[in-house]
Structure formats: structure tokens, C-alpha cells
Amino acid sequence: MLQNVPRIVVSAPHSGSGKTTFTMGLLLALRRQALVVQPFKIGPDFIDPSHHTRICQRTSRNLDSWMCDDSVVRDIFARAAVGSDISIIEGVMGLFDGFGPNDERGSTAHVAKLLDSPVVLVIDAQRAATSAAAVALGFQEFDPAMNLVGVVFNNVGGKGHYEWLRQVLEEKTRLKSFGYLNFDPVLQLEERHLGLVPATERTPKPQLYERLELQFEENIDVHGIISAAKLAPELPKTRTNVFPNARSQGTLRIGVARDEALNFYYQENLDLLSCLGAEIVPFSLLHDEALPEGVQGIYLGGGFPEIFSARLSSNRAMKASVRDFYAKDGVIYAECGGLMVLCEALVDFQGCRHEMMGLVPAVAVMRRDKLSLGYVEVQPLKNTVLADVGESYRAQTFHYSVLEDARFEPALKVCHGANVSYDGYVNRNLFATYVHAYFAACPRLAERFVDRCRAGTAIH
DSSP: OOOOOOEEEEEOSSTTSSHHHHHHHHHHHHHHTTOOEEEEEESSOSHHHHHHHHHHSSOOEEEOTTTSOHHHHHHHHHHHHTTOSEEEEEOOSSTTOOSBTTBOTTSHHHHHHHTTOOEEEEEEOTTOSTHHHHHHHHHHHHOTTSOEEEEEEEEEOOHHHHHHHHHHHHHHTOOEEEEEEEOOGGGOOOEETTEEOOTTTOOOOHHHHHHHHHHHHHHBOHHHHHHHHHTOOOOOOOOOSSSOOOOOSSOOEEEEEOSSSEEEOOHHHHHHHHHTTOEEEEEOTTTOSSOOTTOSEEEEOEEOTTTTHHHHHHOHHHHHHHHHHHHTTOEEEEETHHHHHHEEEEEOTTOOEEEOOOOEEEEEEEOTTOOEEEEEEEEESSOOSSOOTTOOEEEEEEESEEEESOOSOOSEEEEETTEEEEEOEEETTEEEESOEEOGGGOHHHHHHHHHHHHHOOOOO
């Protein structure tokens, strides 16, 4: 497996510095040079990778060192990087922000060190001059084990402002300046309550791509960044057993809902199901009238069902198809947005009620004051299509809705550090939860799901 692909991590002092905008511009610039670019996103993000994938025409992969062992992170990277000329890895939050004050796992810095990758720091210089170099110096010296190679300045006022920033940076830190992005309102990506609008739902306006490409052409040292990426040393060759060679045990078809409403999936989840012998069959809850023929299981991922709740509610044919599938003991696994779709109703931010599938005895209600965000330890209280009582796994949550009028005993105990909550609905072959599981971190979850789909019998 190829181990010496050029690679570089894009980081920042904090969220909102411009990591994603800069990463998108860099991907566009590299693609213009006819390079095959493999994008990655550190952490449990579904939205930023959708933009990477749109630009690179290669699926962006998540690298998560809190949910996964070190060897698995390296394996996911090496496996995806095969056939590419360069890998661009977008960080999460601030460079050193990990699981806790004394736990760097999950941070951009931790993954950068795992992959022995050079790091570029994107600094928002809109309200700074000399002080921006002090920020860079602090990041340079905070962890000598990390290879910080240069800085890019964002929201710069013009060439004079940039020359000031560059001169102080290179004199005080010995870090290289790879250039800057001028302040430009057109470069502001569209956002909503969970972050950016996914590219799978709506592609950014062409003007944004055009302005980014022009700024990179005029103000960013792309060749310098490529040269820094090429200095990344060869990684030790490691291979885990997470992704076995694809096996065939007769036809197994798993339907995966993918459209504007539901599109949050870890690609490794789907890859692992394929490696275990499943054929992934995409379908749409919005546009199709029935589930694909011959599926033994369906997987409803996360997304923004609240934005499309009226359309989901009005597709009566699809709702009837899902209900019929469940009545015949078809296996259903739903997470977050998928859970909301399976509820009796969904109440949007405007307070409008929309009738949903009616398979989960509860109502999903959007609440801007009820953000659930973070890594969790999951302990099943009932046997599910993923895990039995007594097993546990790591996962994450990110949602602004709550279940009201819930008439069931929860299936999971969920630990957010010292905070404990309860989640999940189980009935026969249906398991619906707010929790997003990452199968690469715990392959037996995928194995159990595949086995349950093959068996096609109800859980008791």
C-alpha cells in the first residue's frame, strides 16, 4: 500500500478562521494543475467533506483519532491516498483542540503527528498586524513534535497589510508565509444551524469558485505548499484488518437513503458494509416512490430533514413503502436525521408539524436551545441491530432537535464525559438513534448489521 504520498494539514488557531474556504481554494488550485487530489477531514464532520468531494471528484474521508485507534487512522489514510498525487487534510476547530484539556486525541495536531504531516496555519488577520506573528510563534513553540511549516493569512486588507504580516512573521518565527486571501464577502460560505450548507444539497455559486481561484492565482504560493507537502516523510507500512477483502455470501442488498434531506454518512461505513459482502443501493426519500427492489436492510443516515419536512411528509408512496418493509421484518438502521424521519411527526423551527413515517412513537421537535454536540461512549441497554447489551462503542452526536411525547424505554446509555443521557429506539429489526456510529472504529457494528440483514429475523 502506497505510504509516501505528499500530504499537508490545513489548520487554524480557532474555528471560523477560514480553514474550509482556504482548503476549497487549495483543492481548486491543485485540480487546475491536473493533479489527482485526495481530500480528508479531521474529526466527525459530514458537511466540509461534501465540498471536498464536489471539487476533487474523489470521496473525502474522515480521520478521527478519538473514535479510532492510531493504526486505523493511518490505514484509512493510506487506503484512500492510493492513486493520488497529493493529499490535503483539513483540520477541525483550533489546531490543538482535542477531547479534553489533558487529552489531545481527536485534535488536528494529534492526527498531524500520527501521519507525520507538515501543517499550514490559517490566521484570520482582519483585525491584526504584528500580533499575528505572535500567534504563529505560540503555535510553533507549543508542541515541538508537530511540524508547522508555514502560515496563510485570511481576510487581509491589501498588499500593504500583507507585507507587514509577512515581514514580521518571517523575521520573528522563521516560518514561511504562503500568501494571503483578501477580505471578500463573496467568499463567505452559506451557513445554517449545523454549519455550512452541504454541497450535496446545494453547490456553492460559481462566483465563489471563480473568486477563490483568482485569489489563489494572484496571492497564494501554491507551488510552495506542494513543495512542503512533498517533504512529508514515508510512513511506516501498517495494515489493519478493518477492511477485509470483499466477500460474497450470496446477494445482500442494503438500501442507503441519499438525497438533499439525508446525506450524512461516513464513507468508511459504506466501504465496510461493501467489504462484508453488501451491495449498497442508493435511493431517495424525496424523489422515489418506493424502496429499491430486493433490499434486505435500509440505512437512513443524518442530514437536514427539517429543511425538507414538507416534501418528506407529502411523499406518501415512499412512506407506505418503508412501513411495508418494516411490517415484513426488514432491517432498518437510522441515525439522527434518519431517526427524525421515522418519528410520528417532525416539528420544524417555525413550529409547523409534518407527519413522518410513524415507526418511532415520538415527535421530533427542532429546538435552537437544545444543541447536542460531541463525542460519546455508547452502552446498549437493549440488543440492537448493531450491538448487544454488554458491548460498548464510541460515537458522536450533533443535532438541534429533541424527542417529545416519547413512549418507549431508551435502548442506549450515552456518556458525554461525566454527563449521562439516554437515547435510541428498538423494536424488532428497527434501531433508530441520534448517535452517529463510525464502523471503522468498531467493525463488529457493521458485521452485526450485515448478519442481521442476511438473517432477516426479528430481534427479541
